[in-house]
Every structure is written in structure tokens, then in C-alpha cells.
Amino acid sequence: MSRVRPPKLFASFFKWYCRSALRETILGDLEEQFEDDLELYGKHKARRRFAWTVIRFFRPGIIKTFNKTQNSKASGMIKNDFKTTLRIIKKEKLYTGINVLGLTSGFSIALLILSYVYFEFSYEDYNPKANRMARITIDYLDGETLIDQDCESYHLLGPMMKEEFPEVEDYVRTYGMDDAVLRINEESFRANRVYAVDKNFFELFNYPLLKGNTQTALTKSLEMVLTESAAMKYFGTIDILGKTAWVSVIGGEMKVVGVIKDSPANTHLKFDLLFSYSTMQNTLDQRNSPWDSNDTYTYALLKQESQMTQFEESLDRLSTRLLEDETIKNERIIAQNIKDIHLHSHKSFEAEPNGSATIVFFLLGVALLVIVIAIVNYINLATAKSFDRAKEVGIRKVIGSSKAQLRSRFYIESVTINLISAGLALTVILLVQDTFKHIGGLPESFNPIHYPIFWAVFVSLILFSTFFAGSFPAFILSSFKPISVLKGKFSHSSKGTIMRKGLVVFQFAIAIFLLVQTLASSEQLEYMQEKDLGLNAEQVVVVSAPATENEIKKFESFRNELLSSNSFKAVAFSNTVPGLPTSTMGSTTGVKLVSGDDHNFNFYFYFMNRYFIPTMEFNLLAGENFKKNMAGRPVIVNEAAMKLWGIHDPADAIDKKLHFWNSDKTIIGVIENFHQTGVKTDHIPTIFMHSTGFGSYISVRVTPDNINQKLIELEEKYKSIFQSPFEFFFLDQKFDSHFRSERQFQTIFSILSSFALIITCLGLFGLASYTITKRKKEIGIRKVLGASVNQIITLLSKDFLLLIAIAGIISLPITYLIVRKWLDTYAYRIDISPWLFVIPAGFVLVVAFLTIFFRTFQVSHANPVLSLKDD
Amino acid sequence: MGRTNFLGEFEELILTMVLILDDNAYGNTVVKAIKEHQNREVNLSSVHITLYRLEEKGFLKSYMAGATQKRGGRKKRYFKATNSGVALLREMKTSRTNLWKLTPQLNFGA
Numbered sequence: 001m002s003r004v005r006p007p008k009l010f011a012s013f014f015k016w017y018c019r020s021a022l023r024e025t026i027l028g029d030l031e032e033q034f035e036d037d038l039e040l041y042g043k044h045k046a047r048r049r050f051a052w053t054v055i056r057f058f059r060p061g062i063i064k065t066f067n068k069t070q071n072s073k074a075s076g077m078i079k080n081d082f083k084t085t086l087r088i089i090k091k092e093k094l095y096t097g098i099n100v101l102g103l104t105s106g107f108s109i110a111l112l113i114l115s116y117v118y119f120e121f122s123y124e125d126y127n128p129k130a131n132r133m134a135r136i137t138i139d140y141l142d143g144e145t146l147i148d149q150d151c152e153s154y155h156l157l158g159p160m161m162k163e164e165f166p167e168v169e170d171y172v173r174t175y176g177m178d179d180a181v182l183r184i185n186e187e188s189f190r191a192n193r194v195y196a197v198d199k200n201f202f203e204l205f206n207y208p209l210l211k212g213n214t215q216t217a218l219t220k221s222l223e224m225v226l227t228e229s230a231a232m233k234y235f236g237t238i239d240i241l242g243k244t245a246w247v248s249v250i251g252g253e254m255k256v257v258g259v260i261k262d263s264p265a266n267t268h269l270k271f272d273l274l275f276s277y278s279t280m281q282n283t284l285d286q287r288n289s290p291w292d293s294n295d296t297y298t299y300a301l302l303k304q305e306s307q308m309t310q311f312e313e314s315l316d317r318l319s320t321r322l323l324e325d326e327t328i329k330n331e332r333i334i335a336q337n338i339k340d341i342h343l344h345s346h347k348s349f350e351a352e353p354n355g356s357a358t359i360v361f362f363l364l365g366v367a368l369l370v371i372v373i374a375i376v377n378y379i380n381l382a383t384a385k386s387f388d389r390a391k392e393v394g395i396r397k398v399i400g401s402s403k404a405q406l407r408s409r410f411y412i413e414s415v416t417i418n419l420i421s422a423g424l425a426l427t428v429i430l431l432v433q434d435t436f437k438h439i440g441g442l443p444e445s446f447n448p449i450h451y452p453i454f455w456a457v458f459v460s461l462i463l464f465s466t467f468f469a470g471s472f473p474a475f476i477l478s479s480f481k482p483i484s485v486l487k488g489k490f491s492h493s494s495k496g497t498i499m500r501k502g503l504v505v506f507q508f509a510i511a512i513f514l515l516v517q518t519l520a521s522s523e524q525l526e527y528m529q530e531k532d533l534g535l536n537a538e539q540v541v542v543v544s545a546p547a548t549e550n551e552i553k554k555f556e557s558f559r560n561e562l563l564s565s566n567s568f569k570a571v572a573f574s575n576t577v578p579g580l581p582t583s584t585m586g587s588t589t590g591v592k593l594v595s596g597d598d599h600n601f602n603f604y605f606y607f608m609n610r611y612f613i614p615t616m617e618f619n620l621l622a623g624e625n626f627k628k629n630m631a632g633r634p635v636i637v638n639e640a641a642m643k644l645w646g647i648h649d650p651a652d653a654i655d656k657k658l659h660f661w662n663s664d665k666t667i668i669g670v671i672e673n674f675h676q677t678g679v680k681t682d683h684i685p686t687i688f689m690h691s692t693g694f695g696s697y698i699s700v701r702v703t704p705d706n707i708n709q710k711l712i713e714l715e716e717k718y719k720s721i722f723q724s725p726f727e728f729f730f731l732d733q734k735f736d737s738h739f740r741s742e743r744q745f746q747t748i749f750s751i752l753s754s755f756a757l758i759i760t761c762l763g764l765f766g767l768a769s770y771t772i773t774k775r776k777k778e779i780g781i782r783k784v785l786g787a788s789v790n791q792i793i794t795l796l797s798k799d800f801l802l803l804i805a806i807a808g809i810i811s812l813p814i815t816y817l818i819v820r821k822w823l824d825t826y827a828y829r830i831d832i833s834p835w836l837f838v839i840p841a842g843f844v845l846v847v848a849f850l851t852i853f854f855r856t857f858q859v860s861h862a863n864p865v866l867s868l869k870d871d
Numbered sequence: 872m873g874r875t876n877f878l879g880e881f882e883e884l885i886l887t888m889v890l891i892l893d894d895n896a897y898g899n900t901v902v903k904a905i906k907e908h909q910n911r912e913v914n915l916s917s918v919h920i921t922l923y924r925l926e927e928k929g930f931l932k933s934y935m936a937g938a939t940q941k942r943g944g945r946k947k948r949y950f951k952a953t954n955s956g957v958a959l960l961r962e963m964k965t966s967r968t969n970l971w972k973l974t975p976q977l978n979f980g981a
Contacts, residue, residue: 028945030899035941056916
């Protein structure tokens with residue numbers, strides 16, 4: 001190991017500022033202290049203390065004299081510029097306030113949103129191999145049409161690729177399992193994210209083991225690796241190598257061979273428990289054919305990043321070959337880079353719901369707009385004020401200021417205001433970052449200010465804003481002709497006025513767009529939350545089913561026990577429930593309607609007992625529910641499935657035969673469409689199969705009122721019959737959780753739009769105040785001549801309101817297009833009504849009027865004598 | 872100015888430590904000695920600043936020597952008390968003792 005050195009940055013900082021006469025001995029002392037600290041306190045504290053001491057040394061007496069070589073005249077001038085800037089800031093409190101407030105909000109919003117965007121884009125970045133890794137997924141086809149995409153693939157594909165494709169360096173498979181129950185010393189725990197993985201999982205995904213040996217871990221059957229927090233939860237310690245636990249999905253003891261850090265927040269594949277792949281080999285081998293089910297995530301590591309196309313071509317050839325010898329039917333094998341998964345992949349059976357690139361870019365765009373609005377405010381106010389500064393500029397020019405010097409003056413003003421705002425923005429970010437993380441759904445551990453990119457953006461924002469905000473006033477003001485200005489023959493340039501008006505229109509156009517979009521997304525969210533799901537999700541508690549075969553046999557007695565109480569109305573058993581992701585369901589292609597045409601579709605499956613349909617209160621459109629001891633192989637389908645076979649009347653579907661899984665099935669009932677994963681997505685074609693011994697969830701419909709009491713009762717009864725841990729969720733809450741990303745988007749968007757509107761109005765307020773001050777005398781004369789208060793208010797407001805009207809006319813058509821496009825991403829969406837546009841536009845107009853009214857009201861009531869007596 | 876003949880509490884402490892350390896007084900040893908004898912954590916930078924101030928006031932003198940591997944081969948700046956430094960300390964001690972004698976002496980005995 002190399003020697004630990006003091007932090008380089010601070011060492012060079014010290015060398016830079018310290019007097020040369022003192023440098024050597026102090027640096028020696030510092031280093032000696034560092035070495036001592038290293039032994040006493042360890043690496044981190046020693047480095048911290050070094051940094052702190054270097055900062056403490058930064059004081060007069062130690063710091064060398066700078067500026068010896070600089071032009072003292074120039075630095076004196078800059079000093080003077082700062083002084084006058086500070087004077088102006090003090091004198092013009094209103095204008096400074098408006099600018100600082102606007103820029104501060106702009107900076108903080110932009111930085112927070114940018115860090116959110118950065119996080120969303122950082123998925124898989126922790127893994128240096130990510131660029132070379134691809135996930136193998138399956139496309140289901142009906143002829144040439146793509147009907148569904150599945151991100152799970154066949155478990156034979158991995159070994160095949162490595163053997164046949166020269167570009168594949170290695171592969172890793174992860175086989176996702178249902179919840180597992182662990183029993184450790186008579187105590188039971190549930191684990192949710194359980195995968196059986198090939199032994200090179202740690203190498204390919206770059207996860208070092210905290211305990212255990214990466215080379216040997218997960219090489220043998222019945223071995224498992226736990227994450228740190230899983231280990232703490234189940235064992236209370238991470239020193240658990242060699243310990244064993246009984247595991248439900250295996251039905252036996254498994255040995256702990258490693259402990260790993262918790263999976264990073266920015267990976268698409270998060271896990272709690274990893275089994276060796278060979279543990280599952282038995283289950284996989286029991287199948288008739290390895291090509292029957294695709295239920296494994298397969299990842300390939302390419303030798304080089306550039307080989308992605310080559311790899312895709314190889315997969316294409318493989319698909320064609322497998323199709324030709326009829327190993328697979330109606331599907332193709334494709335690949336996607338794992339870095340594209342989080343934002344761009346929305347296939348079935350994703351390991352977790354992924355983010356959306358559209359939303360991320362949308363927010364990024366809006367954050368930039370907010371910043372632009374704030375900068376525009378500065379430009380507008382500064383140029384408006386420039387006429388007051390005209391005399392100052394004139395005198396300075398006469399005395400001998402060059403244009404460059406004048407420009408630097410105005411840049412210094414811009415620098416000062418921007419630096420103050422940036423400092424405030426940092427404070428604001430630190431204050432609100434926890435709230436922001438909560439709203440944005442970011443992990444607790446995410447801390448934007450720890451990333452260098454945050455500071456890079458921070459500095460560039462300041463530079464960008466300083467430059468743009470400073471440039472306009474600097475160039476306009478420095479170009480004034482001193483003689484005419486000093487003579488007082490200075491006329492308001494119409495060019496400047498037009499530019500200012502244009503900028504106001506621009507700001508309000510953006511504000512109107514943001515408000516319309518906010519209203520539309522909130523209406524859409526409300527619509528989705530209230531839409532009929534096709535079942536009654538209220539008052540249903542879903543309990544995780546017990547883990548062992550023996551316990552499952554006791555279902556009937558558990559059901560009778562519950563129904564004997566008044567608290568419970570219905571109890572049913574199923575492999576999944578509505579509201580859970582499709583990854584909990586089975587799916588299959590190759591379902592054929594006997595005597596139908598030869599199309600291929602992907603169908604999803606429910607396995608359930610006969611109580612399930614009444615418990616969920618699905619609407620049976622035709623036929624009947626499953627009954628006890630039914631002959632044949634009855635199935636129930638939903639409308640979406642029926643439509644795929646070209647049947648339109650539910651009654652026609654009854655008694656039709658289906659052929660799949662090597663036998664004929666009879667349709668005995670059709671139920672109304674229901675939403676499996678919330679209203680965002682379309683109804684999925686579903687086939688319900690009857691089963692008495694297979695399931696993961698027990699759904700219990702409880703009677704209303706006093707829900708807590710009933711939960712306690714439910715738990716008591718559960719524990720009196722089963723040994724597995726009791727875990728439950730409310731069905732309606734599960735449905736609600738599908739709107740999580742919508743709600744986040746909605747909240748962030750509302751905040752952004754409010755700020756955009758506030759900043760815009762601040763600017764308007766500043767401009768209006770300025771105009772009114774300029775026209776004080778005119779107003780006085782008008783009043784003397786008999787103008788009424790109303791007339792004066794109209795006179796003063798009319799110009800501004802006209803600008804806002806123009807903003808509306810420009811903004812609304814573009815807004816309409818954007819909102820329509822956005823709504824089109826939803827399967828079920830609100831209709832675009834005129835109110836969606838009229839209300840926000842009207843609101844902006846009213847707010848703007850009130851902003852101006854605040855100023856005009858004062859002036860129109862003022863005594864004309866006050867404004868006229870001076871001349 | 873009268874200020875040259877006056878020492879602050881911290882300055883007095885540092886000057887005393889330099890006397891105690893005799894031939895081995897430089898930044899790090901002073902910090903350690905204060906920790907050892909007074910159980911007080913002081914920052915290296917405060918010690919340095921004070922040492923330079925005392926040197927400026929003429930109570931200390933310094934010379935450079937004694938580079939070691941641990942310091943990256945850099946020399947140390949050793950400090951020694953000047954005659955006027957020692958005299959001042961002694962004077963301060965005497966005047967304090969004299970003052971103490973003027974306080975009413977309490978007897979906590981039996």
C-alpha cells in the first residue's frame with residue numbers, strides 16, 4: 001500500500017498563499033503533525049485535521065502579499081466600482097430585492113432539478129463495465145407486428161452466447177423468485193427481492209463482498225449471499241459466514257457464504273438476497289423443455305463497447321436459426337444496453353418500475369426556463385433603470401472613462417448581485433434538500449453537493465447568468481453619447497422599449513404554458529385516481545400467503561375461521577392481485593382459439609380459487625364463476641382477451657375452446673375489463689385459471705369501519721393457524737402507489753410553475769413601479785385636469801395587460817400542441833377542454849393586473865400637488 | 872508603545888512552553904507540550920502566529936535546522952527565549968505573587 005499523504009488540494013492551497021520565508025518550516029510542521037495524527041486517529045481524521053489547520057493558517061501574518069505586480073490603478077478602480085455597487089444596492093432596495101429574489105429562486109430550482117436529472121441519468125454508473133453490458137430480452141410477434149416485449153429470457157441463452165459469439169466475454173443470469181420466507185432460530189422473516197444468480201454476478205455488476213470470498217461464493221448449490229441490511233435484519237450482525245437459515249422457496253437449509261453492501265440506489269436490479277444459480281437447477285431441470293419458459297434475466301458482457309451492433313446481428317442470426325428449427329415460435333431475441341434500462345425500457349417483467357426519459361427532459365427544460373425568466377428580469381430592470389444612470393455614465397465619460405471601464409462597472413454590478421443570489425441559493429438548497437428528496441423520490445443517501453458535477457453546474461450557472469444579465473446594460477449604457485446625455489436631451493430609445501416589451505411577453509408566454517401544463521397534469525391525475533378500475537379495491541386487505549405446502553393446505557380452515565366473524569365478508573386465494581406489477585403474473589404466447597384464425601398474442605394469467613372473483617367484485621359479463629368440482633378445464637377470460645380473438649359479444653365467447661399448454665380449455669365466463677397496474681396502462685388480455693393449491697396472496701374483504709381492530713383480529717387468526725410471518729397491504733393503497741411518479745411530477749411541476757409565475761410578476765412589478773415613477777408628473781397633471789382614479793388606473797395598466805394578452809396569443813397554440821402530445825402518452829386520458837387554457841390564462845391576467853394595481857392604486861390616489869410642486 | 876511590555880494569556884503560555892522545551896521548541900513540540908501539561912487542544916496555526924508575534928516583540932529568537940524524513944525533509948524553525956523574554960516572564964511572575972500576597976488570606980485548616 002502506498003503511503004497516505006496529506007490532502008493534495010489543501011497542501012497546494014497552503015503553498016500558494018503562504019509567504020515564502022515561512023513556507024518551509026510550517027509545511028514541515030504540518031506534515032509532521034499529519035504523520036502523528038495518522039498514527040493517533042487514522043487516515044480520515046488526520047486528513048480532516050490537516051485541511052482544517054491549513055484553513056486556520058489562512059490569516060494575516062502568514063498570507064503573502066499579493067498584487068505586487070498588478071496595476072495599482074486598475075485594482076483601485078475595481079475597488080471603487082465595488083463601493084459604488086454596494087451603494088446602489090443599498091439605495092435601490094426594491095430593485096436589488098427583486099433581482100436577488102428572482103435569481104435565488106432560479107438558481108436553487110435549476111440546481112435541484114439538475115441534481116434530480118443527474119441522478120436519473122446516473123443509473124448503472126457505479127459499474128465501470130456498464131457500457132459493455134447488455135440485457136437479452138424477447139419480443140413477441142404476431143406475424144410482423146410486435147405485440148409485447150418481455151425482459152426475461154431463456155436460461156440456456158447465456159451459455160449459448162458465450163460459446164458461439166466471439167464478442168461475448170461472459171454472461172450472468174439472475175432468476176427472480178417470489179418472496180421467500182427465512183427461518184432463523186425459530187424466528188421467521190420475509191425477503192422480497194430474491195434472485196438466484198450465476199457466480200460471476202459480483203464481478204460483472206462490480207459488487208465487492210464485505211464478507212466472504214468473491215472467487216468461491218455462490219459456486220455450490222444451497223449457498224446464499226445477503227445484503228448488509230438484510231443480514232442486520234435477520235441475524236443482527238454481519239459476521240454470519242457459515243451460518244444457516246431455513247428457506248421456504250427451497251424447502252431446506254441454506255448456508256451464508258457472503259455479505260454484500262446494499263444494492264446502490266441507482267441500479268435497475270436491486271436485491272436483498274442472492275442464491276447460487278445451481279440451487280435452482282433442479283427446478284429448472286424439471287421442466288419438459290428448457291425452451292418452455294423464459295423467466296431469467298440474462299446479461300452479456302461484451303469484449304468491447306463497440307461490439308453492440310455485432311452482438312445484435314449475432315442475436316438476430318440466432319433467432320432466425322431457433323425459429324427455423326422451431327425451438328421458439330413467433331418471437332425474436334434482442335439486446336439492450338443496461339444503461340438504457342432505467343429511463344427507456346418499459347417491457348413486461350421489469351425488475352422495478354422504471355423512470356421516464358420524457359419526464360426527465362421535460363423537467364430539465366422547465367428548470368432552464370425558470371432560470372431564463374430570472375435573467376430576463378435582471379436585464380429588463382437594469383435597462384429600464386439605465387436612464388437614471390445616464391447622467392452618471394455621461395460624467396464618467398467626460399472625466400475619461402473608457403467604454404471598457406464602464407462595461408466592467410456594470411459587469412461588477414451583475415457579478416455582485418449574482419454572487420449574493422448564488423450564496424442564498426446554496427442556503428436554500430441545503431434547507432429544502434430533504435423535502436426535495438422526498439418529493440422527487442430520491443434516496444436518502446443522495447446528496448447533490450457531494451458531486452463535483454453539482455459545483456461545475458453551479459459555477460457555470462453563475463458565469464452564464466452574470467454574463468447575460470450584465471451584457472445588456474453594459475453595452476447599452478456604455479454607448480450613450482456624453483454630450484447629449486448631459487444636456488438632458490436624452491430620449492427614451494424606442495429600441496430599448498421594444499426589447500423590454502418583447503421580454504415581458506416572452507416571460508408571460510412561458511408562465512402561461514407552465515400553468516396550463518400544471519392544470520392539465522393535475523386534472524389527468526385526478527381523472528386516473530377516480531376512474532372505475534373494474535373491481536372494488538376498497539376495504540380489501542391482501543395478506544401474503546404462508547410459505548410452506550403444509551400451511552397452504554390449511555387455507556379452507558383459515559377461511560372458515562375468518563368468515564365466522566362479522567368483520568370479514570369474503571376470503572380468496574390467488575397467485576397475484578390487481579394492483580401488483582405484471583411481473584407477479586405469468587404470461588404466455590401460443591394460446592389458440594380452436595377454430596379461430598392463426599394470430600399470436602401474449603396473454604397474462606391468474607391462478608386463483610373460486611372465491612376470488614366475488615371477493616374482488618369483478619363484473620361477470622357472461623357465463624359463470626368457477627364452481628367446486630368442475631369437469632373439463634374451465635377458464636374465465638376478460639374482455640381484452642376476448643377482443644383479441646375477434647369476439648365482440650361476451651355471450652358468444654362462452655363454451656368456446658382454447659388450446660394451450662397441450663390441452664383444450666373451455667371458456668365458462670367473461671369478466672369486464674379491469675386495470676391490473678393502474679389506469680396509466682391499457683387493459684391487458686388476461687386468462688383466469690382455477691387452482692386450489694397455488695398462490696401467493698390471500699385477499700380478505702373486510703366490513704367497513706374500525707379497520708385497525710379488524711387488522712388485529714386478522715393477524716391473531718392468521719397466527720393461530722400459520723407459522724409464516726404476517727404481512728399485509730391495502731389493495732386501494734397499492735393502486736394508489738402506481739400514481740407515485742405522476743404525483744412526483746405533478747408536485748415538482750406545480751412548484752416550478754408557481755416560481756416561474758412569481759418571478760415573472762416580480763419583474764412586472766419592478767417594471768411597473770419604474771414606469772409609474774417616470775410618469776408621476778404626467779399623472780399629476782392629468783389629475784389636475786380632472787382625470788378620475790379609474791381613468792388613471794386604466795391608463796397605466798392598459799399597456800401591460802396588452803402585453804400579457806399578446807403573450808397568451810403566442811403561447812396558447814404552442815401549449816395546446818405540447819399538452820396534447822403529453823396526454824397522448826396515457827392510455828386513458830382527459831379530453832382537452834377550452835377551460836384548460838382559459839382558466840390559467842385568465843388567472844395570469846388577474847395576477848398581473850393585481851401586481852400592477854398595487855402600484856397604480858397608490859399613484860392614482862396621491863395628491864397631485866406632491867408630484868408637481870417641485871417644478 | 873506600552874504594548875510591547877505586555878503579554879496576553881496565550882502569549883505567556885507559549886513563551887513559558889518555549890522555556891520549558893529548552894532546545895527543542897518548535898511548532899509541533901509546543902502544541903504537544905500544551906496538550907501534555909495543560910490538557911488543552913490548540914491549533915498549530917495559533918501557535919505559529921503567536922511564536923512569530925513574540926519574535927517580532929523581541930522575546931523570542933529563531934533559527935532553522937533539523938530536517939527529518941517525517942517532515943518530508945523540511946527544516947524546523949526552532950525558537951529560544953531572549954534575555955528580555957526571560958526577564959519579562961520573571962517580572963510577570965513576581966508582580967503576580969506580590970498581588971496575590973495582598974489578597975486576604977483565608978485559612979481552611981482545622
